[in-house]
Amino acid sequence: MSIAERLAHVQGEIADHPPQCLLAASKHVTAATLRDAYALGLRHFGENFLQEALDKQTALRDLDGIIWHFIGRIQRNKTALLARHFDWVESVDRPLIAERLHAARAGMEPLNVLIEVAISGEETKGGCAPEDVPELALVISRLSHLRLRGLMALVHPQPELAEADFRRMAELFLALRQTQVHADLDTLSMGTSADYLQALQQGATEIRLGTILFGARAQEPL
Numbered sequence: 001m002s003i004a005e006r007l008a009h010v011q012g013e014i015a016d017h018p019p020q021c022l023l024a025a026s027k028h029v030t031a032a033t034l035r036d037a038y039a040l041g042l043r044h045f046g047e048n049f050l051q052e053a054l055d056k057q058t059a060l061r062d063l064d065g066i067i068w069h070f071i072g073r074i075q076r077n078k079t080a081l082l083a084r085h086f087d088w089v090e091s092v093d094r095p096l097i098a099e100r101l102h103a104a105r106a107g108m109e110p111l112n113v114l115i116e117v118a119i120s121g122e123e124t125k126g127g128c129a130p131e132d133v134p135e136l137a138l139v140i141s142r143l144s145h146l147r148l149r150g151l152m153a154l155v156h157p158q159p160e161l162a163e164a165d166f167r168r169m170a171e172l173f174l175a176l177r178q179t180q181v182h183a184d185l186d187t188l189s190m191g192t193s194a195d196y197l198q199a200l201q202q203g204a205t206e207i208r209l210g211t212i213l214f215g216a217r218a219q220e221p222l
């Protein structure tokens with residue numbers, strides 16, 4: 001199937017609940033393929049590996065209006081490059097990372113950030129504990145070169161358990177928005193190829209799709 005056919009299928013499925021943002025999760029997908037996706041109208045791309053992303057950004061620098069999101073694990077020694085080369089960083093999970101991104105973003109428009117929440121409790125995944133979200137949100141809200149937009153999560157891979165994770169994320173998001181400092185948060189990023197419809201039903205405003213748009217990907221960075 002072509003990307004055009006795959007995208008048309010997804011767009012049909014989400015027609016009833018279109019998200020604010022359909023992010024193409026493009027790890028290990030080549031720049032040439034991203035160029036095709038761009039030609040089909042996709043603008044938001046999410047990358048997990050810094051060097052791979054920087055190479056693609058260079059290869060695609062002639063394309064106007066691409067919005068690059070970082071959705072991978074953050075190493076503290078990479079924060080300066082992340083801050084300067086991405087429009088969004090979705091995987092902020094501790095104050096130190098937020099502070100380093102803030103420092104490196106000086107002189108630019110504020111960096112959009114999401115707090116990644118370890119909602120499934122699986123230790124292999126990144127993210128801050130749900131109970132630590134309010135404090136981290138407060139730290140970020142005081143950093144002028146960052147703009148907190150909301151929350152991100154990878155939920156449990158089993159659909160029966162994913163449902164509860166989505167619901168708890170929606171509750172966390174709502175609770176944050178009810179505090180005055182965070183009333184303008186507008187992004188709840190959750191749902192992948194396996195479960196994006198379920199995520200949208202639970203209030204996701206952004207879904208992150210890889211396999212369903214690009215097919216099975218290589219397992220190693222490009």
Ligand SMILES: *Cc1c(COP(=O)(O)O)cnc(C)c1O
Pocket residue numbers: 025027048071072154191192193194208209210211212
């Ligand atoms: C790879 C990835 C996705 C997309 O996963 P698919 O199952 O390929 O849709 C979404 N979010 C994150 C954080 C990812 O790393």
